[in-house]
Amino acid sequence: MAEKGSGNMENNSSGDAVPGRTEQILCQPCSSKDKQTVADVFCSICDEFQCMDCSNIHKTYAFMKNHKLVNAKDIKEKPVWFDMKGLDQCDEHQEVLKFFCEDENQLCCSTCAIVDHRKCHSVVEIQKIAGRSALTSSELKASVQDIREKAETVVRYTKSSKEQLDQDVKEVSLTIIRMRDNVMKMFDDLERSVAKDAESFKTETLNKLTKKQSDNEKHIADATKSLETIDNVHQNGTPSQQFILKHKMKKQVDELSSNVDKECQRLETVTISFDFDETLKIPPLLISDYIPGQLTLKYSVPEAVKPITPVDPIVKLTKITSIDLKQTGDDVEEPLYSGLDFLPDGRLVAVDNKNKKCLIYNEKLQKVGSYQLSYMPLSVVAVSEEEVAITSTSYCTIDFLRVSKSNEITFIRKCKVMTKYGSICMKDERNFVVGAYDDTRPVRIVSLSGEEKDFNIKFPNKKYPIGNSACTYIRDSDKVVLTDSDEHTVYIYDIKSNARVVVKDDQIKEPRGVAVDTSDYILVCSNEINSIVQISQTGRILSSYKLDMKRPYIVCVSKDKSLIAVSSNLNGGRKLQLLKVTY
Template identity: 85%
Template sequence: MAEKGCGNMENNSSGDAVPGRIEQILCQPCSSKDKQTVADVFCSICDEFQCLDCSNIHKAYAFMKNHKLVNAIDIKAKPVSFDMKGLDQCDEHQKQLEFFCEDENQLCCSTCAIVDHRKCHSVVEIQKIAGRSASASSQLNASLQDIREKAETVIKYTKSSKEQLDQDVKEVSLKIRRMRDDVMKLFDDLEVSVAKDAESFKTETLNKLTRKQSNSEKHIADATKSLETIDNVHQKGTSSQQFILEQKMKKQVDELSSNVDKEYQRLETVTVSFDFDETLKLPPLSISDYIPGQLTLKYSVPEAVKPITPVDPIVKLTKITSIDLKKTGDDAEEPLYTGLDFLPDGRLVAVDNKKKKCLIYNEKLKKVGSFQLSYIPQSVVAVSVEEVAITSANKYQIDFLRVSKSNDISLIRTCKVKTKYESICMKDERHFVVGTIDDTRPVRIVSLSGEEKDFSINCPNKKYPIGTSACTYIRNSDKVVLTDRYEHTVYIYDIRTNTSVVVKDDQINEPVGVAVDPSDCLLVCSIKTHSIVQISQTGRVLSSYKLDMKNPRIVCVSKNKSIIAVTNNFKGEGKLQLFKVTY
């Protein structure tokens, strides 16, 4: 709500008042039209001083008839509220934020609290807890100050580097010109050749440095603007408004901090130099065949800047619930779940390889939906809010099923492919990453329409039978992960650099199922150690969590990154378990 002044006020009270003056408050609607009209009444609902003409609007509309009007003279001081510029409004319902869900760490309006958080245990009024986080504002200020200082350092070094770069390039030309006096025409050609390369490097690098400087100037502007907003809310806003702003800005500040840290870590001094070979000889060759020198392009990190070493957090798993997978009724075989994935709303989808079924479980692992398939399913992935894709162990196809909010399952379409696929995960909104069955290309890309293509990576040239390998994809770093069960190995391929990391460790014994955890590390099912092993993207084994199930085979992570599901393959002791993920 914007601040609204009370107009001109004259009084006859003590203090700084001028004797003889009478307090006058102007009508706010009239003031907005550049009219000077004395206010007669104050409406607490409209939060305005109004003259008699403007207040007559209350008689025209039924919904305003209950507004309470009081004599303007009786209102000594109108409460001043700070304009949050929409920050205190719910993004989804455009209503006032009045509650805070401590279970999910989320601000709520009255609709959110009733509809989306009715199952949560701790939804409290913001007014009651607003005073708890007195230090949060100072932490946000500190983070923003740090962001601004780092961005200013980036600008300082980029400006210096640009100046040095220009000076170095000029020095290259001067050195070549001095040498040209001795060898004449040969060095005329040399100057043209080397100066062209140097200028090309200068242009490319200047563009890079200019972009870096522009980004950092934007970071400074964003941080400064946020600091001003926090300062204004801290000075003028209520404790509830301060609390709301802090919650709203945490994500922005974290993202801004991450962006500045990336620029800060990549600070580098760019130099250009040219040096002649000590054993210079001048054979009768053209300058294009023999260049008596070398253009050196060098990047170096300034000593004043200490690179920030990223730390991979150690995952902690706390079991939430567990169910046994056993034969029921006239079943000839025990269930065998070979695929798991979470829908965005938290429901778990499983495929039963033995019974040829797609199953839906709620957050308490109660079975709420089932669909009979005509083929042997192998793996499953959630494609969207109400759509899943299933691979087949005996068919050249990928099926797309709709899973409704009421847990009804129906076949949408079947996509024919030329390769049999086992594991499957999303690469982006339009493509899958899939692990093959008995194919020399162990991991491939398949579009949602069935177009198949290969990665440009050097995978092992071997065929993997069913149950001996699985793959996943780390979207943020563009890396493909492949497990090799009987080689006790996990391969991590960097698509951007076409490099790979081979992970072998005593804690990894017959790895199969693999998923990406909330910190973009890997969670691998180690069958013979009955464990979930956490591995960093660089191949370092971070932790190993011993399960109370034998031979864990499949693992998946919920879309909100807070829950994982694990199932196994052990005759007579099949289990499906949920774990809470913390660090």
């Protein structure tokens, strides 16, 4: 389309000429800057009306010295131009493309040529090289036609695919309708079969429970009768009679006590449930051939009952060495080690929350490496032989650092996440288990690349402040352990069954750091009573080791399970200790 170009010419006449008014042509570069400046010249190469100041650029750059400038008053209108629909405009500066940089094979406007290509050796005017273009219009047209034909092929294919997809969806509905009657029959058979087994189990169990109840009601009656006899003799009998009663009844009381203790140890909670398999075989099938689920008959010890004689191995801790964590060198505060973990070769990694450091200790707790961080770290975990991951108090990030065999620490990468995390441990080779703070999902899974997802666990609807909880993971049994400092409680969640064990005990006060020991038992820092408490996965307290430090805060176990490291958070008396694990 051919039309006349505009040069921002401002004609002060409206209709017929008015005496005393003159025609004004404005400078185009100035107009683009919202300045109203009368044009003095017109450059046919730049295709612009320019004021004297703007036209001086022709004297500055050698490639513009051959531009022909004429008096603006001699130009009434620009030459005819073809509307390129914006193709002749610079994408960055919205100016007409007038130059071509042969060094970088790029079209340029005046600004591009001056600013971006001033160091290039061959910036030429387009009109001088336009006839040398190797790509003819016919070749360009053929390429575009080829593209259109391929796109049309794609459209035809996708239309066919959509039609086939519509047919497939309809067939799915028909298939489901055909399956439905068979499925309903299968579930009717299943209901009858499972109900029969469950009823049989209930009858058998009720008989046992009834006998247990009856036996213990007799124990209650015997104990009540004995108490009445003891009270009667104590109030009315002579000293001799009281003495005789004591020795006469001792055997009877011992026997009764033994029987009741045995009954307490054998206390069981009997439950019955039905869990479907994750996948079901396609029916129709005889119920005898396949039951799409599993009937679970479960016996569990209630939390309130503690067996008298423990059968689990008791961990024994022996202190190897200890150091005081004091402010030294470039420390701005007394060190607070908020995270600990052992590297596979036995070196200990610690993060200092107060002084923003990552540190390395050898087997004698001698500091052999240090790295200054830009944030306050919270926890650390060894990812591999020479790599650790660190969580932060300030940012939703997990940083990865390299710890070389020569104890040099270098930054590897930063992994951005959506949640602020504190405690961190390895779930498997590709995922972490992390403890979140100020979030109703206190424990989550994060991949090494930063992908976050939740456990299929119903946690309490509670947000833990920073430092008030910690978590760990027991890989072999697929269990999550969570400490609650405010509630003096340790929670053990079974991922497979979605069951929860709640551990509360006088030996657990302000539980903080948590780790897993040699036999997959749980070690918890009991902060208020200065102890490490060993807990079984069923929630039984196995042992409590009194530490030679106050306010134990973080605990970790070496990869060979032979050592543990503990740090404390007591202001003015913080320590780091190494202990040997034996049974």
